[in-house]
Amino acid sequence: MNEYFNYQQDKLFVENMALADIAERFGTPTYVYSRAALTDAYQQYANALKGRDHLICYAVKANPNLSILRLFAGLGAGFDIVSGGELQRVLAVGGAANKVVFSGVGKSEAEMRLALAAGILCFNVESEAELLRLNEVAGSMGKVAPISFRVNPNVDAKTHPYIATGLKQSKFGVAYTDALALYRKASKMPNLHITGMDCHIGSQLTESSPFIAATEKVLQLVDTLAKDGIKLEHLDLGGGLGIRYKDENPPSIAEYINALLTALNGRVEKLIVEPGRVLVGNAGVLLTGVEYLKPGEEKHFAIVDAAMNDLMRPALYDAYHSIQPIRRRATPASLYEVVGPVCESGDFLGHARELSIEQGDFLALMSAGAYGMSMSSNYNTRPRAAEVMVDKDKVALIREREKVEDLFAGEKKYL
């Protein structure tokens, strides 16, 4: 619950709209985003960075819906992408290519060509092999590729192991101890231009200290490079700031940025950040309807029409999403396992939730704006959910509910 999603009497509202009305009109499951919440989170970054040379590169993977990208582009955002597909989304909404940084350990030649042709700001290079390929591809196009190395600072992000990326044993980035040699090598390559250094140590971090530790290690390298005559134009400190799902207490955006700025201690290089979750996570919910209540000997099940294919985080990370009724009932609550229709025991959305519900009620899975729709799948031939955006008392469909025919069109033509 926050200022954009809250109860008015017994009804859950997003901005000035009752979620019940949205469920009736668009059906379920449906992702619902608050335009004001998205804008507010972005503005908190922009305000905290005011007066400093900076670029906020929204991590597209958190939620790549075109309307969300267009909203952020309009607010001045750049973008952090990890595929050619994400670049095409950014370009499709008129996002500026020269504000795009390209991360990822497996950039293909075709993706490099696309990004070079578009004229992106920087390739965040994650291995020596990638460096060699990029130099070749750029040369073959008569271009010079702007690069930074993603350095792995070997810092423990203290988060779920699946989303920690900054430890030595991680596949991400170049080893801290190899970074200097790689910069020296890159500086001699004809089709590359060194512009920065970057690091990203993980996601859903709830403390500032790992960010500070990583920044300090990055700065040591920057100083050593400067002595070698390699001067950097920007420092990209990645994303990763966590949000509250249940009872976490992450630093606010302003506290986090102030901590980074303190660690940067007056450096003049442009500061790039790559926030994903913190811009969209608490700006969205997943609306779902209760299909059946199924009492059991040991547990009661609430079987809802959203499943692990719509919101994978509980099944994959054992992640917690608060589950709220969109109309509160006065009747006593019971404990429910909230589960979807998918044929897997891992298909759950919440364990032991205290709810007062009946068949046909609607529920909201809270904090679902980040890595919800973007990680959804068609498992069990389930069409993906619709997405809508609310702006005060108006709601707009921003992605149609998928149709089953869409799912097998590519197979049918071979029958």
Ligand code: LLP
């Ligand atoms: N930059 C890079 C290079 C990244 O790999 C990521 C996220 C971000 C920025 C944005 O991080 P954020 O600010 O959103 O924490 N599916 C997982 C999260 C995976 C994050 C992957 N990388 C989840 O649902 O928790």
